[in-house]
Amino acid sequence: MVNPEREIQPFVVNLTGINAKMLKNAPKFYEVAKRIVEITEDCIIVAHNSSFDYRILKTEFKRLGFPFKRKTLCTVELSQQLIPNMPSYSLGKLTRALGIPMSDRHRASGDAIATVKLFKMLLSKDLDKVIVKDAIKVEQKSKIAPNLKEIIEQLPSETGVxxxxxxxxxxxxxxxxxxxxxxxxxxxxxxxxxxxxIQRLVSSVTYEKTGSELAALLKESAEIKANKPIFNRALRRTIFTHALYQSIDENGYINLFIDKSSRDDTPITTFNTRGSGKQFMFKAAESFNLCQKLTDLYDTKTSCFKYEVKECDGACINEEPVDTYNEKVQALIDKYSYAKKDMLIIDKGRTIEEKSVFLIENGVFKGMGYFDLNHQIHNRAILKSLITPMENNRDTQHIIQSYMRRNKRLKIKELR
Incomplete structure (x- = not known):
């Protein structure tokens, strides 16, 4: 165990079972860094998805001002090459399918021992010596062609499309x-x-500064849909897969749950993955003091886990008054959904003297623009003259809602 010196996300606690209390007395990274350098000196780091582990190590050493550089081998890539057509290449499922015993999942010893056994199996299957000849990755500094350097020199280090x-x-x-x-x-x-x-085909690059990341996200989405570039295939489709929905149970309580975004119901807010939706719900349930059972986070027919530790007011067993509980749920819905609202989102501009503004009327995104700090944007006529109309669709709603969730200090101004 290593103390990360930061809060552990509830989703990670739920996935791994590792919580802040378990790490309280664990050593910090700088206390084990010297030992990591010693045991990896002149070695090849073997890991399941080695790019992830190596990136984490490099990042932590970079914070300490130490240039950590090692050769790596990835047992995911080797397994795909030497044991093709497996239904899954995750460490748990792969080792189970190959009959490799595994204990202490999501712990250093258990995962490492299972990876060693898997690596030994791969070595025995590697008749062509692919591992020794081709698979070892050496980190190299990338070189940029002279024509590409010229393009880079003309570009700003600022936010935009x-x-x-x-x-x-x-x-x-x-x-x-x-x-x-x-x-x-x-x-x-x-x-x-x-x-x-892209490196082979690029001839030139143009850009548009936006100042605001939200403006960049919305403009990028609109431009991709309009121009359909050959290397943007993934973003031509809907950019989210899951959403947060509500329903009323037989006792009158509002229930919240994450489901696929293909439902006909209007979602409260949307997510790129089910995992990000669950992570949001763990935080939201804690912030708004909601019941884990009624937010689909704890499957039980009786009271939820939070009730047992006196952190839930008992909506799971009908103890908390329906109106009191539903008020808390409605507060969450009001915060993360702009349905039927008239409001402005005000964000950074392209210069110090301006701000970006995004107009939503009756829950519909109308467009965005920029205003000088001297403008009186509470006047709707002046405001609409500043706004460039943009299409309101499921993707723009997702982009705006996600941005509002991530940026808690964002200025929101209700229109009257």
Whole structure:
């Protein structure tokens, strides 16, 4: 165990069973860093999804000002190559399918021992010596072609949307970033197939500063739908899969639950994955003092776990008055849904002297614009003259709701 010196997300606690109390007396990373350097010196780090583990190690060492650099081997990639057609390559499911015993899941010893046994099996199957000859990854500094360097030099390190063109003037990729130059450098040094294709085809890059990340997200989504660039296939589809819904149970309590976003009901808010939805619900249930049973976080026919530890007021067993409980649920709904609301979202502008503004009328996103700090934007006529109309669709709703959830200090102004 290592003390991360930060709060552990409730979703992670639920997944791994590791909580803050268990880590309270564990050593901090800087206290074990020297030992990690010693035991990995002149070694190849073998891990299941090694890019993740290696990235975590590098990040922690970087915080200490130490350049940590090692060769790595990934047992996920090797398993896919040497044991094809398995239904799953997660460590738990793969080892179970191969008859490798595993205990202490999500603990260092259990996961590491299972990975060792899996690696030994892979070594015995590797008749062509793929592991020794090809699979070891050595971290190298990426080189940028001279023509790509010229493009990068013209780009700002600011928030906005960028457009990558080929020699015929066609847009082949549209993206957004809080640092346009840094993101383009990543495209031009990336090793995946999409990055390599972009590097071969790129002729020029243009950009539009937005100041606000929300403006960049909305503009990126709209531009991709309008231009359909060849390397933006994934974002042409709906960008979220799950949503938060409500229902009334037989006792009159409002129940909340995460489900696939394909339902006909109008969602309260939407999520990229079921996991992110569950993570949100764990935090929301705690913030608004909601029952875990009625928020679909604890499956039981009696009282929920929080009731047993005196942190739930008893809606799960009809002890809490219906009106009192439903008021708390409604407060959550009001905070994270803008259905039927007239309001402005005010965010950063492109310069110090301006702000960005996003108009929502009767729950419908109307568009965005920029205003000088001297403008009186409470006047609807002046406000509408500043706004550039944009399409209201499921994706724009998802983008706005997600941004509002993430940015707690965002300025929201209700229109009267």
């Amino acid at each position: 960028y457009y990558i063109y080929n020699a015929d003037g066609d847009i082949i990729y549209i993206g957004k970033s809080k640092n346009i130059r840094k993101r383009i450098v990543q495209h031009f040094t990336g090793k995946n197939s999409k990055s390599k294709k």
